[in-house]
Amino acid sequence: MTSARPAELPAALADASHFLDFFREITAIAQVELKKLFRDPTELFSRAVQPVLWLVIFGKVFSKVRGIPTGNVSYLAFMTPGILAQSVLFTAIFYGIAVIWERDLGIVHKLLVSPAHRTSLVIGKAVSAGFRGLVQTFIIYLIALALRIQINWNPLDILGVLFAVALGAATFSTFSLIIACIVKSRERFMGIGQVLTMPLFFASNAIYPLAMMPNWLQVVAVLNPLTYLVDALRGIMIRGGQSVHPLPLDLAVMALILLLLASIAAKLYPTLVQ
Numbered sequence: 001m002t003s004a005r006p007a008e009l010p011a012a013l014a015d016a017s018h019f020l021d022f023f024r025e026i027t028a029i030a031q032v033e034l035k036k037l038f039r040d041p042t043e044l045f046s047r048a049v050q051p052v053l054w055l056v057i058f059g060k061v062f063s064k065v066r067g068i069p070t071g072n073v074s075y076l077a078f079m080t081p082g083i084l085a086q087s088v089l090f091t092a093i094f095y096g097i098a099v100i101w102e103r104d105l106g107i108v109h110k111l112l113v114s115p116a117h118r119t120s121l122v123i124g125k126a127v128s129a130g131f132r133g134l135v136q137t138f139i140i141y142l143i144a145l146a147l148r149i150q151i152n153w154n155p156l157d158i159l160g161v162l163f164a165v166a167l168g169a170a171t172f173s174t175f176s177l178i179i180a181c182i183v184k185s186r187e188r189f190m191g192i193g194q195v196l197t198m199p200l201f202f203a204s205n206a207i208y209p210l211a212m213m214p215n216w217l218q219v220v221a222v223l224n225p226l227t228y229l230v231d232a233l234r235g236i237m238i239r240g241g242q243s244v245h246p247l248p249l250d251l252a253v254m255a256l257i258l259l260l261l262a263s264i265a266a267k268l269y270p271t272l273v274q
Contacts, residue, residue: 161233
């Protein structure tokens with residue numbers, strides 16, 4: 001085994017230092033976002049109302065419909081992962097409006113003149129959005145327990161759900177940040193956010209299988225990131241598995257989308273103040 005040359009050691013130490021600085025920047029941004037959440041958690045609890053309505057009312061009613069093929073599981077169990085993904089989507093997609101508020105308050109200007117990397121600013125916000133998704137997961141599991149929905153309660157499966165939810169929340173919050181950088185207005189952002197959420201939700205496999213969709217909608221669903229989040233959650237949460245794709249494929253697709261969106265958001269983030 002050959003030892004590293006003396007000239008290579010400073011370069012290696014510099015690379016390690018840059019990585020640690022990058023990690024510290026991400027952690028600092030995430031901590032700031034989480035502090036804001038802990039100081040005013042009303043948004044998360046208000047978001048809990050929607051999944052309750054979907055599962056208690058919509059799910060109970062459509063459980064009586066026999067035309068939706070869900071295999072050997074009840075329709076209520078089938079749609080529970082979809083409603084969890086919906087909660088993650090609806091919470092994360094409006095994350096960008098907070099960035100516009102920060103722009104108006106001058107916070108974004110201060111961040112941009114700091115030595116922090118633009119990518120670390122984006123990833124830090126994505127990490128905090130992932131934590132918000134974990135809170136939504138806790139709420140869905142409480143609802144499932146109260147309604148006695150037959151889902152997996154294995155600790156390893158729950159950890160897998162938490163990872164998939166955090167990845168999905170980070171993806172959609174980064175997408176939201178891109179929208180905020182483009183529209184730069186709270187009014188426009190709210191309008192676009194409301195337009196996007198429902199098509200993303202209904203053009204996925206959240207509340208019905210892909211096989212029930214017309215061919216053109218199946219093509220749209222394949223291009224929809226929410227489809228892969230729902231598929232991953234359904235494969236983990238439901239006993240016997242109800243996923244269409246292998247779990248590694250679903251996670252890999254979401255991770256690639258997140259990397260692509262993060263790179264775009266890092267380039268657009270400085271334009272927010274222009």
